[in-house]
Amino acid sequence: MQLFFQENITPPLITLEPDESKHLTRVLRKKQGDEIFLTNGKGELFTCVLLEANPKKSTLKVLNRKFVPLDDFYIHLAIAPTKSPDRMEWMVEKITEIGFHELTLLETTNSERSFLKTDRLHKKIISACKQSLKLHTPQLNPTVSLDTVLKSEEYEDYQKFIAYVDEDHDQHLFDLAKPKGKYLVLIGPEGDFDPKEIQAAIAGGFSPVSLGKSRLRTETAGLAVVEMLQILNR
8 A cells, every 4th residue: 555645634625735746646657546545644544536647736536534543552752863863864764664653852961963953854754654654643842951851741641761871770661661651761862861861850750771781872772762662562
C-alpha cells in the first residue's frame, strides 16, 4: 500500500496539495480510476478513487473512511539536539518508523546547538509516517529549556526517566519501565547532562536509567529508548 498525506481532509471530494499530486502522477504514474490511500495524520485512513490525475491538484473521491485508535502507551522523548542537524534528522526518521508519539527538543547547559529548525524535522516525520504506514503523526515541540520540562505539571502521571552516562548506576530502562504507560525520557547532549541538571531531574521525580554498557551518541540513545519501549509494549 502506498500512503499519501494531507492534513486537512473534507470528504467526499479531496483536492490533493501540489507536492502530493506531483508525486502521485509524475513519480508513481497513478491514473484516473486508481485506488488511493490517504491519511490526515490523526488516525484516519481514507480509501479513495482518483478522479483527475493532475500534477498540480489531483482530485480524489472518498470511498471508505476508517479510524485507527492511538496506541495504549505513549512515548515522549525529550532530547538535546546534536551539533549536526543531519544526525538529528536521521534519528527522527528512524524513531518515526519504529513508532513514538511526541518529541521535545531540549536546551541544556552543555547543549552544542540551542536551536534547530523544526520544519525540516516535521517533513522527515511526515515522510517516515507515509513510508512506514503510520496513521498518527507524532507531535513535534519546539526547543525548550530542561528547567521548563522539569517544572511542568503536565507530566505528573508519566513514568519519568533520565538517561545519562554513569558507571555507578546500572538500573536499565527496560527493567524499570512498566508496560502500557506514558513515558517521558530525557536524553542529554553529546557532553551529557551537567551534574546539577541530573540532581534537579532526580529531585523532580525522574529515575536515573542506563541504556546499556556502551557509550551511545545522542541520536543513538534516542533511537534505543524508542525501540526498548516499543519492545516492552509489544
